[in-house]
Amino acid sequence: MKISELGEFGVIALLNAMIVEQRTGADNASASGFRLVVDTGDDTAAWKTAEATELFTTDTVVEGVHFTRNTTPWSDLGWKSLASNISDIAAMGGLPLYALVTLGLPPETEVEDIRELYQGMLRIANTYGVALVGGDMVRSPAMFITISLTGVHPGQPMLRSAARAGDEIAVTGLLGGSGGGLQLTLGNPELSGEAADYLQRCHRLPEPAVAQGRTLADHGVSAAIDVSDGLTDDLSKLSSASGVAARVYIDRLPVHPLLKQAFPENFLELALNGGEDYVLLFTAAPELMRSVLPLLPVEAAVIGEAVSGEPGQVRLVDPLGVESVADRAGWDHFG
Numbered sequence: 001m002k003i004s005e006l007g008e009f010g011v012i013a014l015l016n017a018m019i020v021e022q023r024t025g026a027d028n029a030s031a032s033g034f035r036l037v038v039d040t041g042d043d044t045a046a047w048k049t050a051e052a053t054e055l056f057t058t059d060t061v062v063e064g065v066h067f068t069r070n071t072t073p074w075s076d077l078g079w080k081s082l083a084s085n086i087s088d089i090a091a092m093g094g095l096p097l098y099a100l101v102t103l104g105l106p107p108e109t110e111v112e113d114i115r116e117l118y119q120g121m122l123r124i125a126n127t128y129g130v131a132l133v134g135g136d137m138v139r140s141p142a143m144f145i146t147i148s149l150t151g152v153h154p155g156q157p158m159l160r161s162a163a164r165a166g167d168e169i170a171v172t173g174l175l176g177g178s179g180g181g182l183q184l185t186l187g188n189p190e191l192s193g194e195a196a197d198y199l200q201r202c203h204r205l206p207e208p209a210v211a212q213g214r215t216l217a218d219h220g221v222s223a224a225i226d227v228s229d230g231l232t233d234d235l236s237k238l239s240s241a242s243g244v245a246a247r248v249y250i251d252r253l254p255v256h257p258l259l260k261q262a263f264p265e266n267f268l269e270l271a272l273n274g275g276e277d278y279v280l281l282f283t284a285a286p287e288l289m290r291s292v293l294p295l296l297p298v299e300a301a302v303i304g305e306a307v308s309g310e311p312g313q314v315r316l317v318d319p320l321g322v323e324s325v326a327d328r329a330g331w332d333h334f335g
Contacts, residue, residue, distance in 0.1 A: 003114065004107035008137055011111065015118055016040050019132045022122045040134040055151035057088040063143040071185045074113050076204040078120025081145045084228060086128050087208040087278040089151035091226040093158045093217025095210065096130045100148045104140030117145075128210055158216065158282070162223035163242035167283035169304040171254065172212040172296050175231055176267055177202030179274015180259050195258040206278045212296055216282055219292045224282035230273040232326040234281055236312045242283075245309030248326070251319045254301045272316075272326065 003011050019040050061067060061081050072080075082099065089096045101121070105114070125132055130149070163169075181203025184191055191199075209226070216224060225238045232248070239246045253271045260267045283306050284292060293300055304317075314326040 001111045002107065003105060003109050003111050006111050011114065012137060014111070014115070018115070018118055018122065022126070023131065024126045024129075040132065053094075053153040053155070053157060055089055055092055055094045055153060055157065056148070057085055057151070058146065058148040059084045059088070060144055060146040069143075072204070074116035075120035075123070077145075078117040078122075079124045079205055080120075082121050082124050082130065082147055082149075083206045083208055083278060084276075085147050085149035086124070086130065086210065087206075087226040087228060089149060090208045090210040090213035090278075091158065091224050091280060092151070092153060093213045093221075093224070094151040094153040095214070096128055096149055096151045098131050098133045098150045099125065101132060101135035102146040102148075103135070103137045104142070104144040104146075105137065106141060106143060107139060109143065128208065153217070155217070156222070158213070158222055158224040160223065160225050160238045160241040163238055163244055163283040163306045164223075164285075165244050165306055165308045166285065167223070167306040168286055168289045168302050169235070169246060169248065169281070169283050169306060170289060170293065170300060170302045171227065171231070171279050171281050172209050172216075173277070173279035173299045174254050174256050174259075175227070175277050175279065176253075176255055176259050176271035176274045178206060178276040178278075179203075179230075179270035180263055180267070182274070182276075183263070183270070191262050195262045198256065198258045199262060203276065206276060208278050209280045212280055212300075215295050216280065216292060219295065220288055221282050221284050221292060223284075224280050227277045227279050227281050228275060230275040231277075231281065232272050232314050232316075233275075236314050236326075238281065238283070239306065239314065240312030242306070243311045244306045245311065245313040245315065246304055247307055247315045247317060247323070248304035249317045252301055252303045254299045254303075 067077055086096045121132065177199055181199040184196055184199055185203060223238065223242065225234050227234050235246050250268055255267055255271050263270060289302060315323045316326050317323050
């Protein structure tokens, strides 16, 4: 059945029923969240606020720009479209709460495809304590998904602008896996087996670092950003906002052996510029870094330091100590 046959309100009723039936709880939000008083299905969602810092972010994915139907299963698309928003909340050290979903759909779209899309959204929503509380649906020549997500932080959120010269720079997990998965999706190179499974999972089902973000914030880290557009690009953004430069030692980048196996010639390029890894990139004074790093996953690593210099400039240091200025080769919608 196509959505043109079921109609806008029929599809909305179907999705509202899915959302309510598959929640893990009445409010489906963290203990720091708010009491939901108007649920999905009305003109707006509404909740009672508490004494906390509320966070709000939005993101859009467009067919032909961020994904194609031939290479991305609908369920994985649902997961990934919400993951990018959750990662933004994680970068602030917050907890995700409530999401609104806007769909732009061609009328020939199959209803079962949209059901699969929402199954993916609901899987990640239930995993991270997010409640889908409504949204909108419009006719569009190309499919797009816009998600707006709220979050909460009990104290002061981590910011891009809080790094200081002398801070060490670290990441909370492995780099380059999603970029490697994208290369496989595009058919370059042909690969199968364990490496292919790992890389495709990194690309299609990323896991936002919410718990790591809370750990960092709870222990006094004040500067962070998520790695969505590529390590060097996002580090440049953080450094620019903080008025510092950065130095990265490329032999310290945490890279999975399966990425090296699949891309022996350019795994470092993928680690530096691949994007969509959704680990957190953060800075801290050396003494704070020594206390917080053991609390993170074993893959977390110090990769460089913030230094005085041209704001936003990232310099790469090879194993022989030779420095070069990094190109900002990450994702740019209009680049």
